[in-house]
Amino acid sequence: MTIKNITVLGSGIMGHGIAQVSAMSGYHVVLRDIEKQFLDKAMEKIKWSLDKMVSKQKLTEEQGKEIFSRITPIVDLGEALKDCDLMIEVVPEIMDLKKKVYAEVDKVVPQKTVFASNTSTLPITEIANTTSRPERFIGIHFFNPPQLMKLVEVIPGQKTKKELVDDTINFVKSVSKEPVVCKRDVPGFIVNRLFIPLVHEAAYAMDRTGATKEEIDSAVKFILHFPMGIFELADFTGMDVIHKATVEMHSRDKKVINPHPLIEKLYDEKKLGQKSGEGFYKYSGEQYERINLSEEIAKKFNPIQLLGNILNNAAWLITNQASDPQEIEKALLLGMGLKKPLFETAKQFGMKNIVAELEKLAKNNKFYEPDPYLVSLM
Numbered sequence: 001m002t003i004k005n006i007t008v009l010g011s012g013i014m015g016h017g018i019a020q021v022s023a024m025s026g027y028h029v030v031l032r033d034i035e036k037q038f039l040d041k042a043m044e045k046i047k048w049s050l051d052k053m054v055s056k057q058k059l060t061e062e063q064g065k066e067i068f069s070r071i072t073p074i075v076d077l078g079e080a081l082k083d084c085d086l087m088i089e090v091v092p093e094i095m096d097l098k099k100k101v102y103a104e105v106d107k108v109v110p111q112k113t114v115f116a117s118n119t120s121t122l123p124i125t126e127i128a129n130t131t132s133r134p135e136r137f138i139g140i141h142f143f144n145p146p147q148l149m150k151l152v153e154v155i156p157g158q159k160t161k162k163e164l165v166d167d168t169i170n171f172v173k174s175v176s177k178e179p180v181v182c183k184r185d186v187p188g189f190i191v192n193r194l195f196i197p198l199v200h201e202a203a204y205a206m207d208r209t210g211a212t213k214e215e216i217d218s219a220v221k222f223i224l225h226f227p228m229g230i231f232e233l234a235d236f237t238g239m240d241v242i243h244k245a246t247v248e249m250h251s252r253d254k255k256v257i258n259p260h261p262l263i264e265k266l267y268d269e270k271k272l273g274q275k276s277g278e279g280f281y282k283y284s285g286e287q288y289e290r291i292n293l294s295e296e297i298a299k300k301f302n303p304i305q306l307l308g309n310i311l312n313n314a315a316w317l318i319t320n321q322a323s324d325p326q327e328i329e330k331a332l333l334l335g336m337g338l339k340k341p342l343f344e345t346a347k348q349f350g351m352k353n354i355v356a357e358l359e360k361l362a363k364n365n366k367f368y369e370p371d372p373y374l375v376s377l378m
């Protein structure tokens with residue numbers, strides 16, 4: 001695959017960032033959305049991000065302008081795809097919508113175009129099979145914010161050609177990211193299999209312990225060494241993405257936790273997080289905003305059960321996705337920016353203590369039963 005021209009379909013949280021990252025590596029990018037107002041907003045966000053990089057001397061002003069000029073916003077689908085080598089689809093996480101978009105694309109897309117989806121959790125094979133080219137279809141999963149996160153998961157579908165997997169790895173490297181190839185197309189791939197359930201686990205932990213969201217978030221940040229609290233990260237991701245991804249994953253695999261009612265409520269009330277001004281927390285604007293968390297209040301919540309749940313899901317991945325532990329570690333460090341390897345944190349807590357906590361939870365709910373792989377590490 002020779003890539004010069006990339007079309008990004010969808011200009012929201014992820015689409016604008018993927019367009020920017022591609023343009024920063026010299027590709028010509030068309031950014032497509034269904035209305036001009038969304039494209040205007042996306043181009044504003046790209047400008048904000050490039051200005052930030054200029055102010056930090058990661059780019060010169062001239063480079064910033066040049067990158068911006070390589071991105072062309074277009075609403076008309078045929079026009080947007082006219083000379084496209086690689087199409088990256090970044091529309092909302094709704095299977096029917098994605099299929100509808102691919103059906104429209106198939107009517108106007110050139111024969112040479114390769115299809116890639118940035119889906120968080122949906123099966124690549126199922127989407128690919130609805131298109132004209134399942135053998136030239138692949139998952140390319142960036143992390144939020146794509147401008148800063150180093151990881152990209154590469155997910156081949158059942159019919160994806162081997163050469164396309166190699167070409168995709170090269171493409172990911174060409175945009176200065178680190179690829180991890182998911183061996184099986186399981187719900188949530190690698191990182192989301194750990195991250196999405198954790199948001200619900202944290203909400204269930206509030207119910208069980210009476211801890212506040214600030215206490216849990218501070219513990220996640222200062223004791224488990226995540227760069228953001230877990231509720232803060234859910235707000236940053238968007239409650240629509242969290243909710244839809246969980247429902248999709250849970251419907252395909254009952255080992256994924258039941259969605260927590262609070263997350264369903266926030267979603268129903270359109271409290272989607274940072275992008276709508278309120279989620280778990282309130283925000284003053286749409287631009288990047290952080291929550292004040294403190295080492296002091298972190299001491300009020302012991303995150304051992306949360307840690308146990310991430311490890312239990314990691315163990316599931318090792319068995320069912322055929323991931324090896326180093327790959328999972330790499331995915332967490334580069335995809336979620338962990339400041340310290342999770343398995344090192346686990347050693348400090350002690351695997352025996354962690355398994356004992358899961359067994360305690362499992363007395364009331366079999367869902368928490370420790371995975372045999374985890375037990376074997378004791």
Ligand SMILES: CC(=O)CC(=O)SCCNC(=O)CCNC(=O)[C@H](O)C(C)(C)COP(=O)(O)OP(=O)(O)OC[C@H]1O[C@@H](n2cnc3c(N)ncnc32)[C@H](O)[C@@H]1OP(=O)(O)O
Pocket residue numbers: 048049050052053119120121142143144145147148149191192195227228233237241288290335336337
């Ligand atoms: C749902 C899915 O399918 C998959 C997913 O995406 S799962 C979620 C994956 N992502 C994560 O887990 C994100 C976790 N968070 C992080 O890694 C880090 O908090 C972060 C990289 C976002 C920020 O880094 P940080 O060390 O915490 O520092 P912070 O001070 O907040 O930000 C660093 C700077 O980057 C800037 N920045 C933020 N977003 C930016 C962007 N898009 N472009 C350019 N600069 C940006 C900030 O404004 C800040 O600048 P100042 O220093 O001038 O204030």
Ligand SMILES: NC(=O)C1=CN([C@@H]2O[C@H](COP(=O)(O)OP(=O)(O)OC[C@H]3O[C@@H](n4cnc5c(N)ncnc54)[C@H](OP(=O)(O)O)[C@@H]3O)[C@@H](O)[C@H]2O)C=CC1
Pocket residue numbers: 009010011012013014015032033034038090091092093094101118119120121141142143144236237238241245
């Ligand atoms: N948010 C995150 O942290 C991450 C999300 N993802 C995945 O990326 C995808 C997009 O998520 P995200 O960026 O958060 O979502 P957003 O809602 O922020 O963006 C989606 C954009 O696509 C637009 N859109 C809807 N239909 C079409 C269409 N037919 N053609 C082109 N654009 C369309 C939407 O417009 P409108 O607003 O009108 O609907 C919106 O602007 C999802 O699959 C998600 O799971 C992956 C990694 C991280």
